[in-house]
Amino acid sequence: MRIPSSLLTTTAFVGAGIAAVLTAWTGAMVIENKSEAEVRSVLLTAGMTWADVRASGLQVRLHGTAPNEAARFRALNLAGTVIESSRVRDRLDVAPVRAIEPPKFSVEMLRNTDGISLIGLLPAAVGTDPNAPPPNADAALRDEILGFAGSLPVSDMLETAAFPAPETWAAALDFGTEALKLLPRSKVSVSADSVDITAISDSDAQKRRLETELAKIRPQGLKVSIEISAPRPVLTPFTLRFIKDAEGARFDACSADTDAARDRILELGKVAGVEGAIMCTIGLGVPTPSWADAVEAGITAVTDLGGGSITFSDADVTLLADPGTPQATFDRVVGELQADLPAVFSLKSTLPPKSDGALAGPADFTAQLSEKGKVQLRGRLTDELLKTSVDAFAKARFGADNVYTATRFDDALPEGWPVRVLAGLEALSILHHGNLTVRADTVEVSGITGRQDGRARVAQVLSDKLGQGQSFKIDVRYDEAFDPFAALPTPEECAKDLNAVVSRQKITFAPGSAEITTDANATMDALAKILLECPAMKMEIAGHTDAQGSTGGNLSLSQARAEAVLLALQGRRVPVAGMVAKGYGEGVPIADNGTEEGREANRRIEFNLQAPVDSPEVATAPDGEQTADAGATGNQPAAEAAAASEAAPDFSKDLSPSVAPKEAKLKPRPRPDRN
Structure with a gap:
């Protein structure tokens, strides 16, 4: 059977069409897969795991969520390096922008004899006028440092960031700046919630004084670390001078290199006739470890001579005998001293001629x-x-x-x-x-x-x-x-002065309120001035009312007023770490509540010393030297207040005045001279 030519032609065309479709489909798949693989490879190599690559024909679509706009543009550009950029389709999303966390603000302040260095990050202050440039926090701090730096150079390596300052930053920075002002050799580290101070003092006495000063200006609620070292002083020259004459034996100067050497020298002095307390400084700079041996030989020589003086100035020794000392005795003692002194010492001895009794001429x-x-x-x-x-x-x-x-x-x-x-x-x-x-x-x-x-x-x-x-x-x-240190007041004197102030001019409050009136500002300033001069001590601020109103209301009002006084003092930069506020209500009257004068007297604030803090530099008055006045301090027994009534406090009949701080000043007031 013969196949018609038309069928063959049709079959050929159909076969060719199918082959063309298969070829096109295969080619498209190869192009898609290759493009997708190459783009995905370059993105993964760049670490962009968040990007998803999908090919569709000649187009390559990028899906996913970029962390930011820069990452999105970079992904598109990288894809364009592999295939034609016109074939890249952007289907990327960008993650929403998160609020930037404020940086950790901190300042390192270093001070020594070579200058002051400031390093750290400050919050940039924001002005109230949007059209005006913001104040420069860096310049403000630098200007404050320059105010007390004198001739010291100031190295400013501070940076600022446009973020609001933490709540406690101002108080911490102010305290750190005041500490730097007090400490000539120090490192002060300031952060938002803490201040770390490392310093070197010249002596133990200066160390205690500096610690007391820092305690006075320390803000409440701030974590503070203070490490002040007191190295032994360098004694130049290393000096000891012992004299024995008609007035007795004494040390004009005394130096030792160790505690054992000092104890040995003091014992030698007492044996030689020195009476009373002897000040002997332990320091660095001794010319030889045999210092105590040399001093013993010198004191023995003066004792053997019967009088005279011996002076050690580093390794130079001067022996001066009393006029009239026998020459033989002088020669013997000098010879023995020369033999007993360690080799490092150089001795010069003098026997003055005996005075003929003639009157001395005029002073030169x-x-x-x-x-x-x-x-x-x-x-x-x-x-x-x-x-x-x-x-x-x-x-x-x-x-x-x-x-x-x-x-x-x-x-x-x-x-x-x-x-x-x-x-x-x-x-x-x-x-x-x-x-x-x-x-x-x-x-x-x-x-x-x-x-x-x-x-x-x-x-x-x-x-x-x-x-x-x-x-x-x-x-x-x-x-x-x-002596400026001995002139510091005792805690008892401070308490007495405080009560004398409130006795002369009462702290007045608004009627039925714990708000201090403006009339009492002068009184509060006077109290703050006294407290800034006083050593660290534990003090109770006691609030009292008259008998008008309910017992519970009076107790609450007296407590609120005592706390208001405490806050007002704190606002004036008084250190209140050792102070407590306590209200006694009407429980401790000092006058008759039946008269207006008596009620006025009973409405009062008192300062009661709880436990004086002993200080090596401040003498404490003997127990019992307390005043017995209404405003006096000391161990005055306070009657326990009656239990508070559950009824709402009734302040309407209490007309006494009161105090609340109007402002809190960041800078401490300077301590006035106590003359």
């Missing part, structure tokens, strides 16, 4: 320092150059307006006269008031000092400046009245 050079700080210079100097030097040195030490010079020239003065005069003036500057006499054979310094180590410091200066073998005399007495 004198300086008189008055209690008001005025100094008069009289006597003889070598020339105009020395006069100019002495006048300039005195003005630098005592003040340009406090120096009066009336000297004359004498070119026959002994060698070393300028050194003796200048050394004497430096020693005189240690005193509160006194006299200096410079003669050819000695330098004498006498007077009163407010420094407990004043006598030792004078001896240290003279022994260092005059040199080995030179004679000098010291008659310096410590007077507590001129």
Whole structure:
């Protein structure tokens, strides 16, 4: 059977069509798969796992959620590097923008003798005027630092971020700045909720004083870490001076390198006849570990001579015998001392000639320092150059307006006269008031000092400046009245002063309220001034009312008023860590509630000292020295208040006045001089 040609033709066309369709479909699948694989590969290589690639013919669609716009554009660009960018279809979403978390604000403040460095991140302050540029927090802090830096250079490496400041940031930064002002060698780390202070003090006494000052200005609710170290002082020169004469045995200066050496020296002094307390400084700079052995040999030598003085200035030793000491005794003692001293020491011994009893001539050079700080210079100097030097040195030490010079020239003065005069003036500057006499054979310094180590410091200066073998005399007495640390008030005195203020002018409140009236601002300022001068102590602020109104209402009102006073003091930068507020209501009357005068007297605020805090620098008054007045302090028993009534407090009949802080100032008030 013969197949028709038309059927063959049709079959050929159908077969060709099917082959073309299969070829096209296969080609499309190959192109889709290859494009999809290559785009997916380049995106995965770039770490864009969030992108989903789907090919449809020649088009490649990108699906998924990009973390941000930059990632979306990068994904599209990467896909365009593999295939024609016109074939890429953007079906990507972008994750919603999350609120940016504020950074951790912190400031490191470093201060030493070379300068002040500020490092950290500050919140940029936001101004109230939207059209005005915001205040510069960096510049504000730098200006505050420059206010007390003086000549110290300030390195500013601070940055700012446009975020609101944390709630406690201002108080923390203010406290840190005040701490930096107090501590000349310190590192202060400030964060939003804490302040860490590391510092070095010159002595234990200064360490305690600085810790007390920081406690006074420490904000409530702020975590504070304070580490103040007190290394032993460097004593230059390392000095000890022992004297035995008609007035008895004594140390003009005493230094030791260890506790054991100090105890040994003090015991030697007592055996030699020293009476009373002896101040002996433990410090660095000893010329040899055998210091105590050398001192023992020196004190023994003076005792064997029967009188005289021995001065150790580093490794230089000067032995001065009393006039009239037998030459044989002097030679024997000097020989033994020379043998007993460690090899590092150099000894110079002097036996002054016995005085013939003739009257001494006029003083060669004198300086008189008055209690008001005025100094008069009289006597003889070598020339105009020395006069100019002495006048300039005195003005630098005592003040340009406090120096009066009336000297004359004498070119026959002994060698070393300028050194003796200048050394004497430096020693005189240690005193509160006194006299200096410079003669050819000695330098004498006498007077009163407010420094407990004043006598030792004078001896240290003279022994260092005059040199080995030179004679000098010291008659310096410590007077507590001129000691700025001893003049600090005791807790009992502070409490007495507080109650004296509220006795003269009561703290007034709005009727039936715990709000302090503006009339009481002066009283609150006076109370804050006293408390800023006082040492750390535990104080109760006691609130009292009259008998009008309900018992429970009076108790609540008195408590609220006591707390208002506490808050008002805190707002004035008074440290309130040791204070508590307690209301006694009508339970502790001091007058008759039947009269208006009595009710007025019963409406009061009292300050009761709970437990005085002992301080090494502040003397505490004996127990029992308490006043018995209505406003007095001390161990005054407070009657327990009656139980509060469940009824609502009735304040309507209480017309006494009251206090609430109007503002909280961030900067502490300066401590006034207590003169």
